[in-house]
Amino acid sequence: MHICLSDGWGGLEMYPARIIPELQCQGWEPHGLALSGSRVADSMASAGIAPLTVPSRGRALLQVGRILAHLRRHAIEVLHCHKSSDLRLGALLATLRPGLKLFFTDHMGVTRPKKDLYHRWAYGRVTRLFSISEATRERNLAAFPLPPERIRRLYLGIDLAPYSPQLDSAACDALRRELGVPAGSVAIGLPGRLTRGKGQRTWLEGLARLSQWTPGFDWHGVLIGGLTAAEGSDEVYVASLERQVAALGLEERITFAGFRPDLPRLFEALDIVCVPSRNEAFGLTVVEAMAAGKAVIGADSGAIPELLDTGCGRLADPESPEAWAQAMEALGRDDGLRRRLGQAARARAVERFGMSAHVRALTGEYAGDA
Known part of the structure; x- marks a missing residue:
């Protein structure tokens, strides 16, 4: 499940819909979680999936039981977050359902250290953090409370x-x-x-x-x-x-x-x-x-x-x-x-x-x- 609780519209928000068709082509069953009425939700629907939606980021935390039930019903084992603020939800879900794999892509390039108690808890549940370039990976290594082997460079791709x-x-x-x-x-x-x-x-x-x-x-x-x-x-x-x-x-x-x-x-x-x-x-x-x-x-x-x-x-x-x-x-x-x-x-x-x-x-x- 790709989690993107953003009401904006840029490369980060476009990413889940861009990769959904290729995930399906390669035999995966993608799901999405987005804000109701957002362009992210619309883009996921246009890409061929019906995302689970929540009214706001805060309500997503209050509806964690509903989201967990959706994960169980569809046998979802992988969560992938794209906004750092969504890691609160992703880490909570991974805590409540041990065995879930949690991934995070740093699309923006972190600019300040994130090593306080909260970030140690949230990032401590991340299976793998993806840096989209070597330049951002260098910043990620300095900023995040993760060992180097859990931070991987993964260039973005496009439909050619x-x-x-x-x-x-x-x-x-x-x-x-x-x-x-x-x-x-x-x-x-x-x-x-x-x-x-x-x-x-x-x-x-x-x-x-x-x-x-x-x-x-x-x-x-x-x-x-x-x-x-x-x-x-x-x-x-x-x-x-x-x-x-x-x-x-x-x-x-x-x-x-x-x-x-x-x-x-x-x-x-x-x-x-x-x-x-x-x-x-x-x-x-x-x-x-x-x-x-x-x-x-x-x-x-x-x-x-x-x-x-x-x-x-x-x-x-x-x-x-x-x-x-x-x-x-x-x-x-x-x-x-x-x-x-x-x-x-x-x-x-x-x-x-x-x-x-x-x-x-x-x-x-x-x-x-x-």
């Missing part, structure tokens, strides 16, 4: 199939026009939530430098991500980005595309994908762009350098607009280089970050000895 090219040239050109990309321009995209820490400000400053340094270079920037709080973005921050675009004189060269459910197709319309996030715990967008065969520029911080190297992408300082301008110009002026990097990136994504391999490694842990 949707990222294979599907558009013919006419459809791709039509999509570029929809995004406001002029014919003949290099389309430079930045996908992701419009929130602080994702690096949009540095990227826009880099594009302004690019415009100043190379006035004859035709490019167009595309910001892809929800523009409202309901779509996971910070509306105050979005407004500040719009003001920044105006102040930099880039209104005609930047498109705010908003939330797009067809991100794999948008990748086909882009020439370069940028991910300037300062401290990614993993970098799922990087892997998605790699799977789409795109030339990627990522921040040289957090976990992104584990995904990209000079053979399949480029890295730039997330605090340096100049570094981003230089990297974007170098790739923008060399379509052969973009093509070679994209082919190498696709090959690496297939080799290392497919969903099937991720779920096989995950279920191997589920089935292993505690």
Whole structure:
């Protein structure tokens, strides 16, 4: 049973629904526990399971008897939590029903020690803690009251199939026009939530430098991500980005595309994908762009350098607009280089970050000895 009692919507919340189909393909019977009316509950239902729901995190603790009965009825032996706050429930269930295996994925990357009495109790019941990169594992080893052998690095995976090219040239050109990309321009995209820490400000400053340094270079920037709080973005921050675009004189060269459910197709319309996030715990967008065969520029911080190297992408300082301008110009002026990097990136994504391999490694842990 995957437990995710969150009313938010991001990579953490999307994870259970993303892996449910592959769990079923590999012979497992996945279950879910989510908040009533949450997008997590809806996503689990869309993925093919009917989750058990509770009205709130607090009520989940009060309904522990109901949850235990559900576990017994369905012979559930594995619990997997995705928010640290859900470990209270997971640890309680594991305490009341000895023999349950409890797993936790640290999707966010812990930032402070968790070794007080409560955390020693809760994490003491965790069978295995998954770090989604080597960068986060180093922090996990320092922060959590667990021995090293119970903290494993397990990279996330994606379904590779949707990222294979599907558009013919006419459809791709039509999509570029929809995004406001002029014919003949290099389309430079930045996908992701419009929130602080994702690096949009540095990227826009880099594009302004690019415009100043190379006035004859035709490019167009595309910001892809929800523009409202309901779509996971910070509306105050979005407004500040719009003001920044105006102040930099880039209104005609930047498109705010908003939330797009067809991100794999948008990748086909882009020439370069940028991910300037300062401290990614993993970098799922990087892997998605790699799977789409795109030339990627990522921040040289957090976990992104584990995904990209000079053979399949480029890295730039997330605090340096100049570094981003230089990297974007170098790739923008060399379509052969973009093509070679994209082919190498696709090959690496297939080799290392497919969903099937991720779920096989995950279920191997589920089935292993505690």
